Amino acid sequence: MAVPLYQAKAEFFRMLGHPVRIRVLELLGEGPKQVRELLAATGVEASSLSQQLAVLRRAGIVASAREGSTVTYALAGPDVADLMLAARRILTEMLTGQAELLDELRESTGGTNELPESSAARS
């Protein structure tokens, strides 16, 4: 409540802004995973993965449990899975959309982004 909403949002997005963290969240979207599995799937160094897992844990977006000598991670709640799905949909849409846009732009003068109305060319 003390933190403005747009700041909380920014922090949340920043927390998502790392390739390994994205991959982990997508993997956990399939279901709980042991660290060994995440390690194998991502191919990063153990300690580096641990650091990123710690970030996700601190953000409260994943939960961990020790089972014997191994540790299992899971998404902290169903909202998170929804979020990852939505993000995935939106992002892939958006990225393909941008690719199309890029193609369109290449056909014309090769400009950067200007508003549709204005037709100024870059020097």
Next chain:
Amino acid sequence: MAVPLYQAKAEFFRMLGHPVRIRVLELLGEGPKQVRELLAATGVEASSLSQQLAVLRRAGIVASAREGSTVTYALAGPDVADLMLAARRILTEMLTGQAELLDELRESTGGTNELPESSAARS
């Protein structure tokens, strides 16, 4: 195409990870705005706002056009507006969800995040 998808996603989220940029995108969600308006609405310094607008422009998520002595910004495409709406929905849901979760946790021993099954308490 050269960039792995999860890396593109991470970059995209990182690009969103700043309070001023979030605010700007939400304002532009209402419709195109002149820089003066964004300046007034966000209350940040002109040059700081320009820097953040430049980030959004480079990412291709907003477009700008000069009209006389002023500059107008708008979201680069309809996808972007959809994205901001979805993000807003998801985020507010998620944040209130977390608030509830926090309340629940305060009622119990005040633990951090553990998997539901495990009930370890913090020292």
Next chain:
DNA sequence: CGATCAATTGAAGACTTCTTCAATTGTTCA
């Protein structure tokens, strides 16, 4: 033209975040 306003740019320093290394904790099993 010269003054002024709107907006952007470049660069420097403070501040975060990433990666990596070595050290540490917890668990298993011989």
Next chain:
DNA sequence: TGAACAATTGAAGAAGTCTTCAATTGATCG
């Protein structure tokens, strides 16, 4: 117990991001 594995932590240096200041560009108007 102690050797070995799983995972985490702490700390140091590299790399990136933010804010701010001064300088710059483009447009308007007297």
